[in-house]
Amino acid sequence: MKRRTFLRTVGAGGVAGLAGCAGGSGGGGSTSTTESATTQTQTGTTTGMAGGTPELVVATYGAFVDAPSTSPGPWIKETFESEFDATLTFATPDSEINYFIERALQGVEIDADAYVGLNVDMLIRIDDRLDDGLFADVGDVDGRGEVKDGLNFDPQGRIVPYDTSYVSLVYNETMSDDGTFTAPETFDGLLDSEYEGDLLAQNPTGSSTGKSFLLHTIKAKGPDGYLDYWQELQNNDVRVLSDWSSSYTAYSNEEAPMVVSYSTDQVYANREDQDLAKHQIRFLNDQGYAYPEGMSVFRNADNPDLAEQFLEFMLRPEVQGEIAQRNVAFPATTTAELPDDFAEYAQAPPEAVTFTYDALRDNVSEWTQAWERQFASN
Amino acid sequence: MRATLRDHASRAVDRIRAVAGLVESHALALGALATALVLVGVFYYPVATVFVDAIVVDGRPTIEPLVSVLTSRFYLVEIFGFTAYQAFLSTVASVALGLPGAWVLARFEFPGRETLRSLTILPFVMPSIMVAIGFVATFGQNGTLNAVLRALGLPTIELLFTLPAIVVAHAFYNAPLVARVTTAAWESVDASAIETARSLGASPVRAFRDVVLPQLLPAVAVGATLTFVFTFASFPIVLALGGFQLATVEVFIYSRIQNLAYAEAAALAVVETVISLSLTYLYLRYEGRQRAAGQGARPQPRRSLWPESVTSRELGTRLAIVGYAVVVLAVFVVPIASMILTSLTGPQGELSLRHYRFLVERQQTGAAYQVRPLPAIENSLVFGAGTLLVGVPMGVLMAVLTTRDFRGRALVDALSMAPLAVSGIVVGLGLLRGLVFGIEVFGTRITATGAVAIVAAHAVGAYPFVTRNVAPLLGNLDPRLIESARSLGASRVRALLDIELPLVAAGVVAGAAFAFAISIGEFDSTVVLAEGSTSYTMPVAVERYLGRRLGPATAMGCLLLGVTSLSFVVIERFGGRYGRGGF
Numbered sequence: 001m002k003r004r005t006f007l008r009t010v011g012a013g014g015v016a017g018l019a020g021c022a023g024g025s026g027g028g029g030s031t032s033t034t035e036s037a038t039t040q041t042q043t044g045t046t047t048g049m050a051g052g053t054p055e056l057v058v059a060t061y062g063a064f065v066d067a068p069s070t071s072p073g074p075w076i077k078e079t080f081e082s083e084f085d086a087t088l089t090f091a092t093p094d095s096e097i098n099y100f101i102e103r104a105l106q107g108v109e110i111d112a113d114a115y116v117g118l119n120v121d122m123l124i125r126i127d128d129r130l131d132d133g134l135f136a137d138v139g140d141v142d143g144r145g146e147v148k149d150g151l152n153f154d155p156q157g158r159i160v161p162y163d164t165s166y167v168s169l170v171y172n173e174t175m176s177d178d179g180t181f182t183a184p185e186t187f188d189g190l191l192d193s194e195y196e197g198d199l200l201a202q203n204p205t206g207s208s209t210g211k212s213f214l215l216h217t218i219k220a221k222g223p224d225g226y227l228d229y230w231q232e233l234q235n236n237d238v239r240v241l242s243d244w245s246s247s248y249t250a251y252s253n254e255e256a257p258m259v260v261s262y263s264t265d266q267v268y269a270n271r272e273d274q275d276l277a278k279h280q281i282r283f284l285n286d287q288g289y290a291y292p293e294g295m296s297v298f299r300n301a302d303n304p305d306l307a308e309q310f311l312e313f314m315l316r317p318e319v320q321g322e323i324a325q326r327n328v329a330f331p332a333t334t335t336a337e338l339p340d341d342f343a344e345y346a347q348a349p350p351e352a353v354t355f356t357y358d359a360l361r362d363n364v365s366e367w368t369q370a371w372e373r374q375f376a377s378n
Numbered sequence: 379m380r381a382t383l384r385d386h387a388s389r390a391v392d393r394i395r396a397v398a399g400l401v402e403s404h405a406l407a408l409g410a411l412a413t414a415l416v417l418v419g420v421f422y423y424p425v426a427t428v429f430v431d432a433i434v435v436d437g438r439p440t441i442e443p444l445v446s447v448l449t450s451r452f453y454l455v456e457i458f459g460f461t462a463y464q465a466f467l468s469t470v471a472s473v474a475l476g477l478p479g480a481w482v483l484a485r486f487e488f489p490g491r492e493t494l495r496s497l498t499i500l501p502f503v504m505p506s507i508m509v510a511i512g513f514v515a516t517f518g519q520n521g522t523l524n525a526v527l528r529a530l531g532l533p534t535i536e537l538l539f540t541l542p543a544i545v546v547a548h549a550f551y552n553a554p555l556v557a558r559v560t561t562a563a564w565e566s567v568d569a570s571a572i573e574t575a576r577s578l579g580a581s582p583v584r585a586f587r588d589v590v591l592p593q594l595l596p597a598v599a600v601g602a603t604l605t606f607v608f609t610f611a612s613f614p615i616v617l618a619l620g621g622f623q624l625a626t627v628e629v630f631i632y633s634r635i636q637n638l639a640y641a642e643a644a645a646l647a648v649v650e651t652v653i654s655l656s657l658t659y660l661y662l663r664y665e666g667r668q669r670a671a672g673q674g675a676r677p678q679p680r681r682s683l684w685p686e687s688v689t690s691r692e693l694g695t696r697l698a699i700v701g702y703a704v705v706v707l708a709v710f711v712v713p714i715a716s717m718i719l720t721s722l723t724g725p726q727g728e729l730s731l732r733h734y735r736f737l738v739e740r741q742q743t744g745a746a747y748q749v750r751p752l753p754a755i756e757n758s759l760v761f762g763a764g765t766l767l768v769g770v771p772m773g774v775l776m777a778v779l780t781t782r783d784f785r786g787r788a789l790v791d792a793l794s795m796a797p798l799a800v801s802g803i804v805v806g807l808g809l810l811r812g813l814v815f816g817i818e819v820f821g822t823r824i825t826a827t828g829a830v831a832i833v834a835a836h837a838v839g840a841y842p843f844v845t846r847n848v849a850p851l852l853g854n855l856d857p858r859l860i861e862s863a864r865s866l867g868a869s870r871v872r873a874l875l876d877i878e879l880p881l882v883a884a885g886v887v888a889g890a891a892f893a894f895a896i897s898i899g900e901f902d903s904t905v906v907l908a909e910g911s912t913s914y915t916m917p918v919a920v921e922r923y924l925g926r927r928l929g930p931a932t933a934m935g936c937l938l939l940g941v942t943s944l945s946f947v948v949i950e951r952f953g954g955r956y957g958r959g960g961f
Contacts, residue, residue, distance in 0.1 A: 242617030272725035
């Protein structure tokens with residue numbers, strides 16, 4: 001049973017190279033590792049054992065466990081392990097959920113129990129490509145009833161939201177001659193010539209802020225109007241860069257006074273005692289585009305019961321509060337325990353908007369590709 | 379008794395000699411086989427698992443994905459057309475910026491010349507994130523360049539988010555490549571040939587045109603070809619400094635793969651590869667015709683950078699060098715210095731070591747699933763050394779094989795250059811499918827990940843540089859040298875090791891430098907093949923430390939620059955003994 005050697009190596013650290021390495025020959029490119037492919041028979045909870053303690057493998061994105069500022073991963077691992085007789089192992093494949101979709105497409109077994117960091121785009125990709133999906137129905141986990149209305153993005157209840165962000169504009173008041181730059185209040189306002197070259201946005205493919213902003217324009221202008229709107233936005237010199245990081249770099253260097261980002265921006269700015277005038281939030285049309293993140297249990301998880309307990313753990317009021325603060329996002333439940341000053345810097349929009357799973361599943365590829373073609377043609 | 383023992387011993391020795399002789403006489407064939415196995419295992423097979431999606435959809439062969447790309451005006455004109463256009467401009471800029479550098483490095487003597495030549499490889503290892511940060515700080519509206527222009531009372535420039543920004547960034551990466559290969563060629567020019575030309579009455583300009591230029595052109599051509607191929611497949615830097623309106627084909631391959639639209643992604647990548655390989659093929663045909671220019675035993679003496687006499691000609695030359703130094707300062711030195719400054723800047727803009735303290739802290743308290751700086755440095759160096767051990771022999775071997783004359787030589791040669799011409803995103807997906815998931819044989823899944831697989835993947839990406847540095851020099855060797863060695867009883871390998879390699883040592887060392895740099899800077903296949911955070915390298919750490927503040931990532935980036943610079947200065951000391959030129 002070496003099926004989980006790779007992931008255990010990540011958890012245990014130190015162990016260099018895989019067990020079972022046959023010596024490479026001929027230039028050293030052909031070291032092979034054999035793994036038993038007959039694991040289907042062993043579906044009990046005893047398979048994922050590391051030294052007698054059950055092992056829970058949680059796959060997630062890198063920043064959830066390894067961000068330079070704060071990330072919730074280490075706290076979650078420590079707290080979970082102190083209460084449950086289990087070892088929590090994080091796996092952070094670089095291609096995130098696509099790594100597991102690929103495994104399923106190629107007929108290779110899934111080597112994790114739970115995934116943390118799912119969004120509606122990922123879910124649509126899974127459902128489009130895999131007839132049986134990737135995740136189990138976890139509708140009845142404790143605490144699910146506490147999740148705020150509107151955050152549940154999976155109509156089939158396989159995904160449980162654990163936090164949410166709102167995508168908004170962040171702007172820099174000091175970037176005008178008299179120090180009173182103000183972002184426009186509406187999408188139409190962005191087209192004014194006074195804001196020419198003032199907005200930094202991101203590629204919708206590969207950046208959640210970029211994708212959310214594009215969808216927000218579709219929400220505001222309609223599927224028939226958003227391309228015309230973007231044409232005018234492009235005429236007004238909007239900059240669409242590769243990802244959030246490169247656009248925020250340019251924003252921090254005051255290349256432009258507005259950037260598409262998260263409405264929790266001031267939490268970071270406050271932590272680092274930065275000038276809040278350079279971190280003002282604007283909800284266009286008084287709306288913020290909701291970006292909930294969810295978690296679930298893989299259908300063929302080795303430790304499905306433990307994985308469900310982990311989901312319940314993540315929804316507890318005190319854990320929800322910690323995740324929100326450490327991931328700098330809003331909790332998913334109504335019962336989260338948060339310090340009083342949390343709302344002072346983490347701004348929620350007057351109205352949260354989003355598209356439903358069904359609307360996106362039918363349209364999101366077309367909308368995005370049409371946008372790509374138009375924007376790259378100019 | 380003793381006699382029998384001795385008999386046994388001598389028979390054993392004979393047998394060992396016989397085996398050794400057998401190995402030696404077949405060494406080239408064995409080496410070729412090993413190289414072929416590595417190439418198939420970590421390149422051709424993995425890439426094929428992706429490319430097949432362009433011609434097989436739902437289990438049925440089809441040409442539909444390729445036809446739909448090739449008949450799309452959008453893809454042909456807006457994407458491939460624009461991609462080729464920006465690659466062409468980038469190539470021109472890289473050559474224009476690289477050639478004066480080669481001239482200064484090859485023809486002038488000044489303190490620190492060799493160290494400077496070693497450090498020209500640094501841009502090669504810079505993660506694109508770092509280049510983007512350095513460029514925004516240098517060329518932005520509020521960047522260093524505009525601050526200087528303002529102080530001088532000159533009009534400011536808007537470079538960011540335009541095509542010129544991309545072109546300059548590409549020149550940042552590739553001008554050093556052009557400079558290095560041209561420097562090596564310039565240093566190989568035989569001084570006596572020039573003296574002969576001069577004594578026969580040729581003017582200096584004429585002597586340069588007739589003697590020096592023909593030997594430089596192949597080097598410039600290889601630098602230009604590689605630059606075009608690289609910039610044709612450029613990806614992160616285009617969107618970070620240009621923006622989506624300047625999207626290249628690689629942007630669309632990434633987008634389609636992200637959305638699991640494999641048929642379209644594969645079709646785009648196939649067309650991209652065919653274009654790059656066709657260009658490489660044309661270059662190789664040209665390189666094949668440039669044989670027998672003869673290699674100099676005696677290089678030209680270098681001039682002092684400080685003018686020896688005060689003539690208008692001497693002064694004009696020095697003025698040109700000063701002008702060039704200013705451009706180099708703006709394009710290379712200031713962006714790197716900006717990056718270092720960013721790593722030393724705190725949240726209120728004050729000077730601070732906090733980001734370096736973060737690295738120390740992460741090293742001390744980081745969990746096993748987090749990326750720690752020291753293991754990243756160690757991995758980078760180990761993989762770099764492994765790449766040298768595997769990639770340099772592969773490259774030399776390929777150079778030996780492809781400098782022989784046989785039908786289809788240029789085609790085989792072009793295919794061996796394929797690792798440079800295939801989209802890095804496609805290679806990454808292919809390695810995931812081909813090596814990480816592996817193949818099932820008799821109910822057992824064969825996979826290959828971890829250090830050995832990473833080194834093999836790096837070697838595949840690196841060996842073409844060795845080949846391209848060595849092959850032209852090998853082609854120039856007088857074939858009679860080898861023939862006489864063989865007729866005196868030397869095996870083919872003996873002749874290669876004793877006769878040819880010492881004569882082309884400069885090319886081997888130059889290729890080795892590139893191989894090491896490729897390994898240090900590699901990202902795409904490393905993250906795919908890594909077994910979790912314990913096998914991550916420095917560029918991966920840079921990416922992982924990127925957050926809202928740029929400090930931690932740039933601090934790691936500076937560590938990457940420091941470790942790489944030190945490595946190259948150290949290798950230079952050793953390499954310098956082995957072959958002149960090169961590093």
